[in-house]
Amino acid sequence: MSASDTQSPLRLFWREFSENKFAVGSLVVVVLLAVVAFLAPLLVPQDPYNLELLSLLDARRPPGFVGSGGYVHVLGTDPQGRDLLSAIFYGLRISIIIGLAAGAIALVLGTIVGIFAAYAGGWIETVLMRVIDLQLSFPAILLALVLVALLGQGKGQLIAALVAAQYAYFARTAYGAAKAERRKDYVEAALATPLAGYKVAVRHLLPNCMPPLIVVATVQIANAISLEATLSFLGLGLPVTEPSLGMLISNGFPYMMSGRYWISVFPGIALIILIVAINVVGDQIRDQFNPRLRK
Template sequence: MSATTAAPAPIPAKAPRVETPLQRFISEFAESNIALGALIVFLCIVLIAVFAPWIAPQNPYDLAQLDIMDGRMEPGTVGGAGFTYWLGTDDQGRDMLSGIMYGLRISLVVGAGSAIVAAIVGASLGMLAAYAGGRTDTIIMRLVDLQLSFPTILSALMILAFLGKGITNVVIALIVVEWAYYARTVRGTALVERRREYIEAAQCLALPTRRIIFRHLLPNCMPPLIVVATIQIARAIALEATLSFLGLGVPITEPSLGLLIANGYEYMLSGKYWISFYPGIALLITIVSINLVGDHLRDVLNPRLKK
């Protein structure tokens, strides 16, 4: 009589891998090669700006390192001291490559700084308007409508004409002209979120209003706020360059892409194109890379826009 063979024990099924929200966000963002490439370009720009004092061939705003005899030299020309100017020089003998590296520092600081502060002010007022409603909502939104009714560049010019030049004044002007965009965006999102059950539950528990707004309402308003902030950083960089080009931005002693473009504008007709051309290319690459990242962030953070 043959012995019965015992059936092999079943192999337990492998539990499906559960992605965290951060992992899911990274995988969805990496699906776009264009956005990923733009992010890499922008990160390289940030690194160049941060480490400019160590990697730039010269300090373009240190008078001891400048030679007026090397002014308006063509790209690739070797200067009197044996120094090669790969992107040429301006009328003061500044190395354009070094000037662009230093100019990126001011552009990014002004753009990011103004966007962060404007986001804090605008988001706070937008959530307050949506949560409080009534007269508070009416007053805040009428201020938003009044701010948005003026052209941005005109408002910034008027503020700087009153405050004067300077990095701090430029940041203040950009905050004043940008906060309304954040307030309107956050208010629209908060009006939808305040009708959710979790807000009603928090109100039934008699939680403080400040806690409800910043601990429960704000986190759910972050996705559109992040998208708007990304776009506004690029917008602030472009606006700072415009103000500096018009002579009302950063002072002449500070490096700025807009100021570098303005310095070479009068030499364009004489064939000295590189003084304005290369800073303009650097500004264009910076703004386009930020806009591409922000546009893809909008698609990733808003499920309704996914195909």
Template sequence: MASSPPVMSAAMRRSGLQLFLASEFIHNYRRNLSAVLGSLIVFLFLAMVTAGPFIVSQNPYDVAQLDLMAAFKPPVWLEGGSSEFWLGTDGQGRDVLASIVYGSRISLVIGLVAMAGACLLGTTLGLIAGFYGGRLDAFIMRIADIQLSFPSVLTALFLMSAFGTGLDKVLIALISVGWVVYARTVRGSTLRETQKEYVQAARVSGLPNRKIILRHVLPNVLTPLIVVATIQVGTFVLIEASLSFLGVGVPVTQPSLGLLIKNGFDVLFSGLWWVSIFPGLFIMLLVFGINLLGDFLRDELNPRLK
């Protein structure tokens, strides 16, 4: 449309936050039901994992607090349920809801930390590949291609079986399957940005490559990553759940949502469905919320769809 106006002086006096709240982004967000729903789900999860441990009555990993007599209690609305354990208990008398609160925390932290690590690694490699080109580019991108030709769960499974299990190993496995998407996105944007005249202007100004990359290229390739990163948290939660379900994920002392499903899986067909199903529903809800948010961000931040 018409080129951007010289900004009105009144607009200049408003603070950054006010401008943001009055922006088209927020305007569209408010009108987008799924975006509001998605961010609400994500927000509730974050609230739950931060405040949850102070609210739920039981720390499910403090053996002293467990009562074997209360094992396999059904949810509160079923016969035999207890108002103490809303979603029932497992075989050791752990409150399923409390397990979910603690498990969500582990799942989310793994997802976020792995995403941050993958983003850092992938962005760095993508910038290097796109900016310098040549053999370095070919080398990095061929590794990425090889990485992509394996299903990510399979790759993670290989790595876990090689390095052993543990929280740190899960993170390493997730980062090594997750960096590729950043590297490819960033490399593409970098190729596009370095063609632009402002990068040439920086060269003519005598800026060293390191400064050109950090000051000029990096800030201009980040926007599409927001979408990738958001959706990846969801993907990582799922991959981690699969790994834990397969028994090569987090240790039993730090059970994530995936491990909770596995723990309940043995008794799933004995009618004790709540031990597995509730953690499963929570994973689904979390990933659903993240994806709704991601889809909204994709629509908003992708200028081609506008």
């Protein structure tokens, strides 16, 4: 027996993943951004959410400016006088938290709906999947805009809107995978035993549906971050007291033509790096779970 045969699936997965240096680099970038975001209070000189610390005398200052707080604003300040580096780090934390929370909840909800539809069959399957197909016919950003406008501003409302706009992607993926597994002999054999139906779904259908769901999850986390930034840019995301990357970009947009590029450009670069890195990792995971897509 070769050494590769004795390795765990996780080690085999990582060995193949590590062959793509660009994907490994992207994973490192994602991890570093996450660490920086969650350690932001320890790394930055200012709490950008504390309005008492802000001074309008420091507003719209260029990178390298020494503000009234006595520290250097490495990336400059925004129109409210926030240290832009501090605001970006805090904004990254919001983007990652909302992306992970919305992606995880949508994954659970969509998986339950998809597997239940495939297992139940009949009119239940027809009704559930027609609802999912109807939702998928609308752009996610349109659904998110409508739901946020109805629910109002706040993290909970924003996550709920993103989940409602994205769970259908997981449901359709879980349904397709579970439907294919439902026809196989081992599932029919399990159903012939006294084992409860939900246990068959959890023990047999769910594990075989996870690979495509993991791929969809990585893509949808990036999409959730992008949607949150878009909604915040439009003023429908979080309150102005908790600026996210999208809101920071929006705050600097009116000043682009006056030469104060840093207010929008630096948060935009941080957002692009995060989304691109997650997508690269997701593409590599997709290639490994689908042999036909391997290079």
